Amino acid sequence: MTIKNNAIAAVAISASLIMTGCHQSSNSESTLIQSTEVLEITDAALEDIVRHSYQYVAMYNVNNKFALAQGGWNTVHADTQLKDHTLTDIARPNNDTLYVFSLLDLRDDAVIIDVPAFDSSYASLMVTGYDHYVTVPISVTKNDFQVPEKVLFYTERTSGYSGEPVEGIDRSIKVDGDFVSAAFRVMPHANEPEKFTEIAEQMQGIAVVTLNEYQGKPAKPVDRTPLPAVGRTDSDIYANNFLEVMQFVLNHTTFDTNDPLDQAYLTAMKKLGLQPGKAFDQEKSIAVDGERFRAVADKVRMDMFARTQDPVFTAKHGLDLFKTKGEIDLHLLVLQSVIGPVGLPASEAVYPPVVSADGEPLNAQHDYVIKMSKDELPPAKAFWSVTLYDSENGFFIPNDHMKYSVGENAGMVLNAEGGIDIHISAEKPADVPAENWLPINRQDERLDIIMRIYDPELEAYKEYSVPNAERVTAS
Structure with missing residues (x-):
């Protein structure tokens, strides 16, 4: 993620695959042609695929479920009370801060968030896409939220905008995913009723507008193509529509040619016939055993749960979670995606x-x-x-x-x-x-x-x- 505020080699996965369709074309590997060739995948290779994809599955599930819950993308929902047990869209949610969720679709236009000032001991804005690398561009720990700001978000694929200055915009933030959550956490001072009311009203002032609308132009037409289905759990996606979801993620995420984890993920997906820029075709896709994928995903999830109960492990790695690309390893990416997606780095909070x-x-x-x-x-x-x-x-x-x-x-x-x-x-x-x-x-x-x-x-x-x-x- 690149913020404007005022101004290794690919890792091969030695895996073979069970498939009813093998990809091959005359001039590239980007076209799937059905074949009778059958290859087998080992348990170790399948677990490797699950571990390299877990962050993307978890964040696709989280971000898209929140978008569905609040009426779609480029919307804002501000809490007026602490969350309760009816919230089942995310694992281990907070019950100690108020949330404001802004779910942004940056394909067709850049999007601007009006950020208010907050009279609170703690407030932050956290941004993450499907890759689950976390950035906190605005926080009280950085002396922000003193005055209102207008913050613009875009990606390298955003139509009609590539980072040029816009009059009246205080910050321009380039993100790696076309679909991101911009999540505010605000300490509500619930033990001070008058202050609680004031903070809740400030949260209601957060607004989202597209760049065209901000500049007084008609809003651009929005791509209404249905997105792949979410699952009740991450394991449901592995069982039901893993390949479709991963192809969608590949098409809407920026990958770094010099980042080992990015390249390892791309290599794993290529083994499954998936590459950036391709359209998913169910008829020509590789056939996978969804229940076997589910079983491995459940195994990975339980392994991560066990790690969190080890005081030695948590003492060693408790300050290493929810970081930006290049600052966190695969093991901890999987752990944070399993235990509780959309968290804060140690500079903001520890868990x-x-x-x-x-x-x-x-x-x-x-x-x-x-x-x-x-x-x-x-x-x-x-x-x-x-x-x-x-x-x-x-x-x-x-x-x-x-x-x-x-x-x-x-x-x-x-x-x-x-x-x-x-x-x-x-x-x-x-x-x-x-x-x-x-x-x-x-x-x-x-x-x-x-x-x-x-x-x-x-x-x-x-x-x-x-x-x-x-x-x-x-x-």
Whole structure:
């Protein structure tokens, strides 16, 4: 991603493929011609394909589902309250900030976002496309949001615009994908009702307009060709329409000839008969075993879940997630795409998991408590939270109390010494404030607990010991 503000070799995948159609043409490999040739693919080769494609599958699913949910592309949806368990479009969403989602289609015209000033301790604008490389061009950590701005977005494929200055535009941002999410996170100061109302009104002022409309011209016609279907889960895409989705991604993403991961992905897709600039043809495409792809994708997902429960691994890599191209390796790209897409880099927030004190997986058959003294509270310059999810999907635990996290915005009560005990239990203990209780449903269900620390004191965080969840009772 290139921002204007004022001014290796390809990696071969040694895989063979099961196919009913083999690609071959007289002068190039860009045309598929059906063949009776049958090749086989090994389990290792298939897993390699899944790992090199997971970031694209996950972000296609996330970005497109949000676009569908809010009425299409080049739209804006601003929260007026914290998210609840009805949100199932993304794994491990926030329940401690308000969101504004702007889903941008940059094929036919550049798009401009009106960014307001925010009177909040934390606000940021995060941008990512299908490749899941994350950029935060605007943040309170950079002393932004002091004054309103107009920010223009485009790609190298945007029709009619290639980066020239536009009067009245404060920033011009070139992104790598034709379809991107520009996501605002804003601390709502929910414990200050008047300020909460003011911030929610500021969020409603965010607007999206195409460049033609901004310049007083008629809006350009929009390509209404249906996009490939999304899946309820990433594994559904692997099972149902993986090749179609990947061809679409290839056609709407910029790839760097000098980036090893970009070239490895292109090589993997070429093995499947997919290349940038081609039209997907179901009749001539390679036939793949969707359920086998699903099984491998599920295996990769569970492997990544297991890594997040390893304190040594998270301590080593907790500051290395959600970075720009060239700053993050494939393993961590897959991990962030599996665990919770659309996150912030460590300069903005860190997301350490809270694991059980006994080393066993957290399970709703038991109750737990997380204890922190005043000196053990997270090193946050803005604020922190602790959020509970089901492990299988990464969704909030449904409950009648609509309580999913503990923190300054979702509610918390410090004790007389300035510390806090957070209880995860089926029934609220009598002497525990409701703000410090995270309800569970008594059943055999794996749980995940994520701590979020916004605008962290990074040097202090390197020495910080994340608290464990201690088991209180057994069923």
